[in-house]
Amino acid sequence: AAPCDIYASGGTPCVAAHALTRALYDNYDGALYQVTRNSDGSTMDIYPLEAGGVANAASQDDFCASTTCVISLLYDQSGNNNVLSRAPPGAFDGPYTNGYDDLASAIGAPVTLNGQKAYGIFSSPGTGYRNDQTTNIPTGGDPQGIYAIMDANHFNDNCCFDYGNAETSNTNTGNGHMEAVYLGNCSIWGTGTGEGPWFMGDLENGLFSEQYLAENTDNPTQTEPFVTGMVKGMTDQWAIRGGNAQSGGLTTYWNGAFDPNGYNPMSKEGAIVLGIGGDNSNGAQGTFYEGVMTSGYPSDDTENQVQANIVAAGYASVDLNTAPLTVGSTITIRATTPGYDTRYFSHNGTKIVTEVTTTANSTAEQQTAEWVVRDGLGFSGCYSFESVDQPGNFIRHYGFELYLESGNEKQFFEDATFCSLTGLQGQNTNSIRSWSYPTRFFRHYADVGYIATEGGVQFFDATGNYNYDTSFVVSDGFLS
Numbered sequence: 001a002a003p004c005d006i007y008a009s010g011g012t013p014c015v016a017a018h019a020l021t022r023a024l025y026d027n028y029d030g031a032l033y034q035v036t037r038n039s040d041g042s043t044m045d046i047y048p049l050e051a052g053g054v055a056n057a058a059s060q061d062d063f064c065a066s067t068t069c070v071i072s073l074l075y076d077q078s079g080n081n082n083v084l085s086r087a088p089p090g091a092f093d094g095p096y097t098n099g100y101d102d103l104a105s106a107i108g109a110p111v112t113l114n115g116q117k118a119y120g121i122f123s124s125p126g127t128g129y130r131n132d133q134t135t136n137i138p139t140g141g142d143p144q145g146i147y148a149i150m151d152a153n154h155f156n157d158n159c160c161f162d163y164g165n166a167e168t169s170n171t172n173t174g175n176g177h178m179e180a181v182y183l184g185n186c187s188i189w190g191t192g193t194g195e196g197p198w199f200m201g202d203l204e205n206g207l208f209s210e211q212y213l214a215e216n217t218d219n220p221t222q223t224e225p226f227v228t229g230m231v232k233g234m235t236d237q238w239a240i241r242g243g244n245a246q247s248g249g250l251t252t253y254w255n256g257a258f259d260p261n262g263y264n265p266m267s268k269e270g271a272i273v274l275g276i277g278g279d280n281s282n283g284a285q286g287t288f289y290e291g292v293m294t295s296g297y298p299s300d301d302t303e304n305q306v307q308a309n310i311v312a313a314g315y316a317s318v319d320l321n322t323a324p325l326t327v328g329s330t331i332t333i334r335a336t337t338p339g340y341d342t343r344y345f346s347h348n349g350t351k352i353v354t355e356v357t358t359t360a361n362s363t364a365e366q367q368t369a370e371w372v373v374r375d376g377l378g379f380s381g382c383y384s385f386e387s388v389d390q391p392g393n394f395i396r397h398y399g400f401e402l403y404l405e406s407g408n409e410k411q412f413f414e415d416a417t418f419c420s421l422t423g424l425q426g427q428n429t430n431s432i433r434s435w436s437y438p439t440r441f442f443r444h445y446a447d448v449g450y451i452a453t454e455g456g457v458q459f460f461d462a463t464g465n466y467n468y469d470t471s472f473v474v475s476d477g478f479l480s
């Protein structure tokens with residue numbers, strides 16, 4: 001049986017069931033999610049390959065070929081139509097038009113399930129999904145369960161990479177107005193042990209690891225690329241459980257009372273958030289593959305069966321590079337836009353620019369356009385580009401503009417990590433995307449280097465020439 005069949009047998013049915021990767025009921029054959037093409041705004045629904053099956057990733061790949069796509073809707077498999085869409089502004093504005101949040105790239109989190117390709121949501125800071133008008137989601141102190149599959153290698157310490165129950169007003173309405181599962185290493189409130197990330201309960205005005213806002217030494221740092229996190233609550237009792245989504249069972253990290261200061265009974269409002277806090281705090285990052293909310297407090301036994309089903313689904317990582325580069329090689333990165341195709345990615349001081357460069361230039365000038373491919377500083381499955389003439393300095397983005405800098409912080413490492421894809425202009429080119437912002441690709445715009453989202457809100461996100469401006473000829477050595 002699939003997760004929601006298991007919850008139903010346990011008397012705690014799914015009232016929201018969101019998955020990019022697969023059907024969460026044995027007999028579900030409806031749409032899983034919707035993608036939107038940035039180039040023309042057209043949309044397509046992605047279905048499972050068969051009832052109860054894995055998503056049809058090939059249909060997305062066909063639809064999004066030679067362009068960029070975002071995930072615009074997560075459908076609800078539970079029959080309650082609790083669809084998640086682009087989150088609106090709340091106490092905090094998102095980065096998109098009118099304060100809305102960004103949508104996730106459709107290709108940021110490729111995986112396989114028992115060998116079949118699928119995609120998750122790789123949520124960058126500023127990205128968020130929400131539904132404020134739900135059906136049958138628990139409210140007040142009504143019992144609720146949640147599970148979500150996330151990636152413990154993609155997180156940060158900002159508020160709040162959440163999935164679960166939140167305010168219908170997009171604002172903080174007080175203690176106990178949320179009950180969501182959180183993954184990250186935010187240490188403003190409670191923590192687990194070690195450096196994090198930890199699964200915690202976002203119960204509003206606090207990420208709780210146990211009864212009070214304190215360190216819970218029974219709540220471990222999560223380390224695996226696929227992790228199952230569970231939060232459940234009812235009057236007088238709540239729990240956090242978690243485990244490796246690829247093997248083994250669940251461990252209970254917390255099982256006990258709520259903080260009595262406004263959290264018992266809960267005052268849940270029944271909105272659903274993904275990737276953000278209840279007040280639309282949107283600085284967090286994380287990955288989501290599938291998750292559900294139940295009506296009723298699931299038993300540990302029911303949850304253990306769900307975990308066994310998750311393990312049997314066979315989640316596995318895949319190479320994020322569709323056009324891999326050779327680590328240790330020295331490359332040049334040449335623009336392909338007509339009229340600009342003698343320009344190479346280069347640096348002028350700390351700014352990344354494109355410069356017309358030929359073998360007639362001095363060695364020093366040529367070396368400003370040469371890069372050594374390194375293992376990605378922030379994620380070793382992608383790459384970082386080290387300057388040949390300024391060793392120890394790497395291409396990184398900041399404010400979505402590219403710079404040549406050095407650094408030793410997690411933020412720098414992630415800003416300096418890029419994945420290499422088959423170019424949007426075709427086989428002989430590469431498009432190089434930001435690891436941390438998968439909608440954003442290396443782009444030259446007015447001869448300056450950026451990471452740009454096709455049709456985004458910045459001037460360098462302009463749709464005109466997007467494919468050309470983001471497709472480069474990557475060659476070993478200079479001018480080869």
Ligand code: AHR
Pocket residue numbers: 159160171172202203204205206207276277278279280281
């Ligand atoms: O509880 C942690 C966060 O605090 C909530 O997600 C948000 O609404 C508030 O800022």
Ligand code: AHR
Pocket residue numbers: 397398399400401411415
């Ligand atoms: O480039 C986007 C973001 O801008 C970077 O991730 C961060 O370092 C800066 O705030």
